[in-house]
Amino acid sequence: MPDGLLERPAAPVVAGLLAELKALLGDRAVTSQAVREHHSRGEGLADAVLPDIVVYPETNEEVAAVARLCSASRVPIVPFGAGSSLEGHVVPLAGGVTIDMTNMNRVLEVNADSLDCRVQAGVTREQLNTEIRATGLFFPIDPGANASIGGMSATRASGTNAVRYGTMRDNVMGLTVVTPDGRIVRTGGRARKSSSGYDLTRLYVGSEGTLGIITEIQLRLYGLPEQITAAVCQFPDLTSAVNTVVAAMQMSIPMARIELLDDMQMRACIRHSKLEGYAETPTLFLEFHGSPAAVAEQMEMMQAISDEHGGSAYIHATRPEDRTRLWKARHEVYFACMALVPGKRAMATDACVPISELAACILETHADVAQTGLVAPIVGHVGDGNFHLSILFDPNDPDECARADALSKRVSLRAIRMGGTCTGEHGVGFHKLDAMEVEHGEAVNLMRDIKRALDPHNIMNPGKTVRLA
DSSP states (O other): OOOTTOOOOOHHHHHHHHHHHHHHHGGGEEOOHHHHHHTSOOSSSOOOOOOSEEEOOOSHHHHHHHHHHHHHHTOOEEEESSSOOSSSTTOOTTOOEEEEOTTOOOEEEEEGGGTEEEEETTOBHHHHHHHHGGGTEEOOOOOSSOOBHHHHHHTTOOOTTHHHHOOHHHHEEEEEEEOTTSOEEEEEOSSSOOOSSOOHHHHHTTSTTSSOEEEEEEEEOEEOOSEEEEEEEEOSSHHHHHHHHHHHHHTTOOOSEEEEEOHHHHHHHHHHHTOOSOOSSOEEEEEEEEOHHHHHHHHHHHHHHHHHTTOEEEEEEOSHHHHHHHHHHHHTHHHHHHHHSTTOEEEEEEEEOOGGGHHHHHHHHHHHHHHHTOBOOEEEEGGGTEEEEEEEEOTTOHHHHHHHHHHHHHHHHHHHHTTOBSOSSSOOTTTTHHHHHHHHTTHHHHHHHHHHHHOTTOOBSTTSSSOOO
């Protein structure tokens, strides 16, 4: 749970701050109930807490001015992008001011020859790819939701393409950050490497809004592949599917995507998406990028591996419309899960382990789910050892809530025991604070020291990532 230092600001303090913010931003400082409710939570569990004020800045200078006013009043600040985070990152646990970055949504520059660009934090990944498509470039990080680039940086997002293109950690070259006291700081730059000073960019990437407000991001871009081919292969059991992935990784096949859906997730997707020709068995969704000759070679190697492990129904497609059809099940997993047991909520969690431990971790988790009596489909970016559970539960049933929460915690601890991490991409928020401390041990104290040094009044998204109490 959040630390004991969190207290909502007093009403007179909020009233005085609101007057100052109105003078600064006019009607872009909002206190209506509907707007505050919209900013009270992200996706995932309904841990809603209302902010006192929501502001919509449009420039770095306006963000800095808001930060200075909040710092002077000791009022909490919570940055907000698309609100698609899953671990409670944007919940204003102590009220305060939510800074919505929606209006900071411009692509500032595209350097096609150098394969990089600079964007404001409110730009979404789909918007960016639409704007740069004519240059022959694309930004590959795909966490599923149409998240903002600022939010993706703050949570160190990854997604389906990470096995080939890496995570946000690997693709953010530099940042503009507003500190809690209102300074505007530039980190990193356009050079592909640097030995100059502390790596502040990596410090802020993944800090979940607890150290500062990311306002601009310098990103790596990539050339659109000459050919993209998608494929689907089904297996008799989870062991066969996961071992196929492990073998492909050990042979260094340069896959762009390797996604696993277990039998329960396939059942949900077949019903929800009205898919035809698929069995309710563990399934791999694959994608290959490169020249036609390279893609053909990769597919031949992958089919040989899948055949060896009992794979069947290996089908592939190159035309965009056919690829879309093949990936339909994967892209609609969340909605399919919610439709599987109507009326229940989903507790989403993820874990990541070394590829050598992937089969054991997924199989133990699958058996654990069966023992709980809960419905919890498994889906994963298994090419880099990352998998997810959507644990369905009745929020009005205390016993079911407790079983769901206990299952989620066991998944985290199991991954840590196997040399992995409690979260491969969802982040910590405040749902995984306990697991964070188990995973990092004494290093958490060093993280606390960094938090206190950069945010001495604990106003930046308090109660998240690292407990201070």
